[in-house]
Amino acid sequence: MLESEQRAAMIVDLVERYKGGADSDQIKREAKAVFAFVRPETVALAEERLARHNLDPADLHQLHRLHLDNLRHELLQLQAAIEPWHPVRTMIEEHEQILATLERLEALNARVQAAAALDPAARQELADIAANLLAAEYHHRREEEVVFPELTKRGIGATVEAMEAEHEELRERKHALKALAARGADGGFEAFRRELGELAAYIVYNLGDHIYKENHIMFPAAVRLVREEGLWPRLKERCDEIGYCNFRKLH
Numbered sequence: 001m002l003e004s005e006q007r008a009a010m011i012v013d014l015v016e017r018y019k020g021g022a023d024s025d026q027i028k029r030e031a032k033a034v035f036a037f038v039r040p041e042t043v044a045l046a047e048e049r050l051a052r053h054n055l056d057p058a059d060l061h062q063l064h065r066l067h068l069d070n071l072r073h074e075l076l077q078l079q080a081a082i083e084p085w086h087p088v089r090t091m092i093e094e095h096e097q098i099l100a101t102l103e104r105l106e107a108l109n110a111r112v113q114a115a116a117a118l119d120p121a122a123r124q125e126l127a128d129i130a131a132n133l134l135a136a137e138y139h140h141r142r143e144e145e146v147v148f149p150e151l152t153k154r155g156i157g158a159t160v161e162a163m164e165a166e167h168e169e170l171r172e173r174k175h176a177l178k179a180l181a182a183r184g185a186d187g188g189f190e191a192f193r194r195e196l197g198e199l200a201a202y203i204v205y206n207l208g209d210h211i212y213k214e215n216h217i218m219f220p221a222a223v224r225l226v227r228e229e230g231l232w233p234r235l236k237e238r239c240d241e242i243g244y245c246n247f248r249k250l251h
């Protein structure tokens with residue numbers, strides 16, 4: 001069975017139990033796994049199945065909203081539990097900036113896909129978006145060199161390796177996006193549009209998913225597991241040595 005079909009079936013099952021009054025903590029826990037950066041086409045598939053079973057798709061949206069509220073609440077709790085200077089808190093704040101850049105990339109891509117030619121403003125915005133995504137490399141280096149090694153020492157090295165591999169895959173595409181902005185439509189608008197479509201779809205989905213896993217799995221684990229007296233201040237010094245992201249303001 002396709003991944004999205006499997007996920008849609010799980011969503012339908014969860015919605016049925018949610019409407020049936022199942023234990024809400026259990027539902028929240030399962031929703032966290034089932035909705036983890038779910039693709040829109042999977043939600044559409046789940047809606048279709050619900051309608052076929054004479055169930056109301058509105059229940060799905062209610063559950064999805066509940067899940068998003070729950071995630072926001074958990075992330076706020078995590079931020080409130082740590083000092084403003086804490087490396088993880090800085091990383092969560094940087095994630096907000098990266099997610100805002102992804103929204104801009106998605107909107108820009110939609111505009112370009114509907115356009116007949118490349119206008120200079122769109123090309124400039126693409127250059128700014130690529131610069132911001134590459135500015136985040138300082139963020140990823142602090143994760144790789146400071147926070148992740150502490151998690152590896154505490155037994156979750158396999159997950160760390162997967163996250164580092166994602167950094168690598170994304171880094172390649174960010175450089176490709178920068179090169180595309182520099183080239184513009186030199187090779188023809190059609191080729192530009194196609195390459196932008198492929199890169200934007202990959203980066204928006206995979207970087208969003210990556211941030212989701214860090215905010216909701218890796219960072220809570222780091223705060224929970226790394227507790228030795230005086231260690232976080234020392235890690236913060238190493239973060240300062242690496243440096244921070246010089247994000248451009250997007251207009």
Ligand SMILES: [Fe+2]
Nearest residue numbers: 140143163214
């Ligand atoms: Fe990361």
Ligand SMILES: [Fe+2]
Nearest residue numbers: 091143211214
């Ligand atoms: Fe991150």
